[in-house]
Amino acid sequence: MVRRALTRLLLGVNAFLLLLAVSLGWQTGQWLEISPSAIFPELLAVAGVAPKPDDLISKQWWQDEVQYRTRISQGQTYSVCLFGDSISSALGNTLGDRTFNFAISGMSSVSLLPQMQNLVAASTRCQQVIFAMGTNDACYDITNDQFVANMHQAIVLARKLSATRIIILPAFYSTLAASRKIFLAGTLARVEEINALLRKVAINEQVTLIDQGLNSLYQGQELKANITTDGVHLNATGRILYRNALMQILYYPSVSS
Numbered sequence: 001m002v003r004r005a006l007t008r009l010l011l012g013v014n015a016f017l018l019l020l021a022v023s024l025g026w027q028t029g030q031w032l033e034i035s036p037s038a039i040f041p042e043l044l045a046v047a048g049v050a051p052k053p054d055d056l057i058s059k060q061w062w063q064d065e066v067q068y069r070t071r072i073s074q075g076q077t078y079s080v081c082l083f084g085d086s087i088s089s090a091l092g093n094t095l096g097d098r099t100f101n102f103a104i105s106g107m108s109s110v111s112l113l114p115q116m117q118n119l120v121a122a123s124t125r126c127q128q129v130i131f132a133m134g135t136n137d138a139c140y141d142i143t144n145d146q147f148v149a150n151m152h153q154a155i156v157l158a159r160k161l162s163a164t165r166i167i168i169l170p171a172f173y174s175t176l177a178a179s180r181k182i183f184l185a186g187t188l189a190r191v192e193e194i195n196a197l198l199r200k201v202a203i204n205e206q207v208t209l210i211d212q213g214l215n216s217l218y219q220g221q222e223l224k225a226n227i228t229t230d231g232v233h234l235n236a237t238g239r240i241l242y243r244n245a246l247m248q249i250l251y252y253p254s255v256s257s
Helices: 001-028 041-047 061-072 110-121 144-158 190-204 236-251
Strands: 077-084 099-103 125-132 163-168
Touching: 077 110, 110 144, 110 163, 125 144, 125 236, 144 163, 144 190, 163 190
Parallel strands: 077 099, 077 125, 125 163
Antiparallel strands: none
16 A cells, blocks of 8 residues: 555656646747647646646536626626626626626636526526637637537527527637646647637537637737736737727627628
8 A cells, every 4th residue: 555655656746747847848949839638648637737627617606606697687688698708707898788798707618508508597688699718618628529519509598598699709819828838728729629610610500700800819829918917818908909899790790790
């Protein structure tokens, strides 16, 4: 038993040291942009830093937040309902009259479904639904098939909310530096993969995917460093650009689409 415990301890220490070396190598630009979980899944698991699933539904603070928003929107009809994560949540309710920002920090397509199911049960109505999802899915432990199935189900729920216009936004890119930091953001390659899946979902469900206007946030496939606080989340300038893009999409659809 003692020998087995010592072996596990040594494996954990070695895994941590190797992971640290990989992380430092990325930050100095000396490694190829390959996710560590793709190279050393066993070592990452031993070290306790393997990608984690979205477990928000088990968090009391998230349950309270969803319950609060469900109660105050019960039986209400909104012109626009926005669903997303911390990037969208930071906008607040600033998209005009009779709009509701349901975005919550940490959200992915996994926690999106129970949130929307609560709203359907509460007879909330949304004429337009906009999904700004996928950014957290890019760094959570989720398969492509599950992500696609979740987004299909989210669109079904949006229609149950009486949405006559459903819009999907691409997942947000981070800066290159942020994408190389484990758990701060998904790799740029994974975000692009998620966006390819979102495009397929939009086509299959015959809903609109729009990225016009959001291009002002990026330099190629990388978030501009001067509009972010940490390489992922938007600062005041970035939030204004994002909000302006949403306003264009929602209120001038002929221009944005």
